[in-house]
Amino acid sequence: MLRRGSFSLPEGVIYLDGNSLGPLPIHTPERVARMLREEWGAMLIGGWNGVTRNGAGWMEQPMKLGDRIGRLIGAEPGHVTVGDTLSIKVFQALASALAMTDRKVILSDSGNFPSDLYIAEGLMGTLGQGHSLRVVEPEAVADEIDGEVGVLLLTEVDYRTGRLHDMAGLTARAHQAGVLCVWDLAHSAGALPVDVRRAGADFAVGCTYKYLNGGPGAPAFIYVAPRHAGSARPALSGWLGHDAPFAFERSYRPGDGVARMRVGTPPVIQMAALEASMDIWDTVDLQELRLASIRLTERFIAGVEATCPDLELASPRHPAARGSQVSFQHPEGYAAIQACIAQGVIGDFRAPDIMRFGFTPLYIDEDDVDAAVAVIARVMGERLWEDPRYRERGAVT
Template identity: 45%
Template sequence: MLDEARALDAADPLALARQRFRLPDGVIYLDGNSLGALPVMTPGALSRTAEREWGNDLITSWNKHGWIDAPARIAAKLAPLVGAKPNELLVADSTSVCLFKLLAAALAARPGRATILTERRNFPTDLYVAQGLADLLPGTQINTVDRADLGTAIVDDTAVLYLTHTDYCSGERHDMRALNEVAHENGALTIWDLSHSAGAFAVELNGSGCDLAVGCGYKYLNGGPGAPAFLFVAEHLQDDLRSPITGWMGHAEPFAFAGDYRPAPGISRFLTGTPSILALAALEAGVGTFDGILMSDIEAKSAAMTQLFIDEIEARCPEVTLVSPRDPAQRGSQVSFSHPDGYAVMQALIARGVIGDFRAPNIIRFGFAPLYNRFEDAWQAADALAEILSTREWDQPRFHARQKVT
């Protein structure tokens, strides 16, 4: 099977993209669903922005180097990766802040409806944002249901269906098109969190009828730790929605310094404060790693690479149980297994140079980034896991000691 993996790498149309990243020798990095690898261009972009632009041109860089346009410029580059028009995307704030903005705007756009419908196992921060907003808006209800019940739980009082597209633990994808259709038939808006989808496989926001969405900049988009997020507002909704956080950058004329707020036209009204230019420089380099890449090639490689990994693990590691969907069309670019001592198993893998991560209570999770991961990486990781399990290498005190970040 190693020869088969190497043959697949030799025929890979994305093989050259690996050169766009700085990857440490001796490390197989399978955690791009938590933090993307460092693009080769990022250090130079940060240095240029700090030293030449900020250092030499100071405040004139807002005009001279286009700092003021960075949120919209980077969003336009990102738009084809998620199936949106350039004027429907904006880079701003963190994922949680973007979720708060869009959720509040959606509730306000559905007067007479007071319920947020979400999945019981939605990503925790998404639930926390909804809970915090409900505390601020008396009468707002949160209805959490099992995944299988979502389609029948949208009722007359549902204002918004609020979901993460790819489950962070299992990697299972929702049927975005089908759920959008059911929501719209019942008069509700939809908000999708694309944090584990954008950049991992083809996403069609417009093609599947999405209303609103957010996404993370530091996972598959390779924007660096804490990179800004992005938000999507379908063009036909932009003039009807209003951001609940009305800062000066979202004003129709921010440099008129008027005393009263007047929202900017289009998606720009969802800007709030001054954008973080250094963080945006890193994100722009990250998005640049997709230049010339077809998302269809990324999706095809993701499906094939994760399937090879599953096949190898299941043939050699009876101690673990597959948590992710078997159908590649139903899973994101990650594979998750359960093991009673999953944390220790993952720590033993990391000590061997195979970096994945752990999610409570017992999930070992492997994120495959098609731009830089190889089929050989999948085989080598499976080989390492098989040896760790067969020898019980993981059962050492040092691997059981919990760190702050798991």
């Protein structure tokens, strides 16, 4: 499972923040450089055309990359496309789902990433049709699914605690009540096996810069179930989602299937970087990855709890109930994380008091876990977090 040699990681660093930004694959710089030299540099605008016309196939990249990501999330071939940002894809999926129901309630939970809730609030205001957003505790979601709810909008893995929703169970319950489901896989894709087809998801979205190592600003992806692909109405009817973009017709005609969810011009340079990372992910067995992740996180929890009595586990204790991250709570969590980073263990902080650590078995092993536990124990035991320099807040926590 371990592929440490496939990633560029600084010497002396234990990187437990791949759930926020994945590290650089070693072949990405050359793949991007080759794209710049041999495609953009040599082909100029011809790079948009397919290889049969001496191009680089830039226009087809979003769907090709979509299929490669689709394998990781259990999607049917041809039903995932890549491009734009995750916020845009959340907007598209939610708007399409709302257009398919007369009900006015969007149900979500307090563990959802705030940006998803912001998008929902903005969309409701734009539509002006009396929609409301019902936000409940994660444990209460199932009981809140009723005949008033039109769309269930959830992030499968809680960004703060790593709590894992039962996608299949909640989707089945929602469908029994006539509710459509939009799943955010930002902390799932590349972290654990996902099967949107078997779960019956209506829509799913996610990013590629976390576990999938596409790089900062890497494009997002969207999945539309085959039963909706020909009828879903893209609220953002962009040029690239048109059935025939270069016919330059006066009015919009949606493209075929999930292709209609394309909006802006594909980010070709960033997609080249994503291609390099997908060369790694194409070879990964997700079941094996999940088992390795559980071994690492269980070892980490046991080690921290044995040496850091001041830290309180914020993640579910049972491994089947969490993703590939472990979170602890401490009143001085921000300063403590900064002290850990200064000692070579990189995690991150989420307000108000969460110290968050992500685990990717492709470059983290048991020795890393033990070394990280030793550092955290020293930070907490010697109260290194009391150093004033660790209290200075950066723009990104």
